[in-house]
Amino acid sequence: MSKLRNFLRGPAGKLLAVVVISIGLFVLYLNGRSLLGESQVASNSRDRIFIDAESGKAFEHRLQIGDTYPIESPYTHKKTGYPAELCYWTKDGQRKHDPTPVLLNQYKGKKGPTFCPDCGRLVVPMNPIGQSAPPTEADYKKNKKGDADDREDSE
Ligand SMILES: [Zn+2]
Structure with a gap:
């Protein structure tokens, strides 16, 4: 047991600790990246294309809680936007x-x-x-x- 403690205190042990921490950070980095990727996809799926029924023009709108159809159109500023x-x-x-x-x-x-x-x-x-x-x-x-x-x- 004391041998292990000595090893960890020694230069080789420190190196090992650095390597382990580096791997840990790298794994965290990868996880974070994939999480970020997923939330990116999720937010994209909330961006929907709508059409202004009056002008016939399409526009993007991010769905929010409480949105009801039709939504306000940026062209008419009236509720004429349909999915x-x-x-x-x-x-x-x-x-x-x-x-x-x-x-x-x-x-x-x-x-x-x-x-x-x-x-x-x-x-x-x-x-x-x-x-x-x-x-x-x-x-x-x-x-x-x-x-x-x-x-x-x-x-
Ligand atoms: Zn077509």
Whole structure:
């Protein structure tokens, strides 16, 4: 036991202590970095894209406790900001990186499904980023009609 104490008091022991403390600090540093990274992601997810229903312009807004929809738009300074759905598709059915923010018809008080003003494809609430492109307005109407024609379980 006294041998160990002597060792720790000696130069080799001090070196060992320094190494152990360094490793400890490095681990703390890594943990801190990953924690920081996570909180960064979390704060990004609170930044949502909204659309001003009057001007049709998109803007970013950080959600806060107590926010109710619609939120105040920086363009009209009125409560005309609605959460945007993001469309990641192009007209020819390719994925794109910069999504188009789309205002859903339901927020405009319009009936019927919403189609992206950019690519003309179907946009739904909580728009999923699916594997294949959503139907265009023409396809959607065609399919709707097809569904009605060969619907078997109704009646
Ligand atoms: Zn689109």
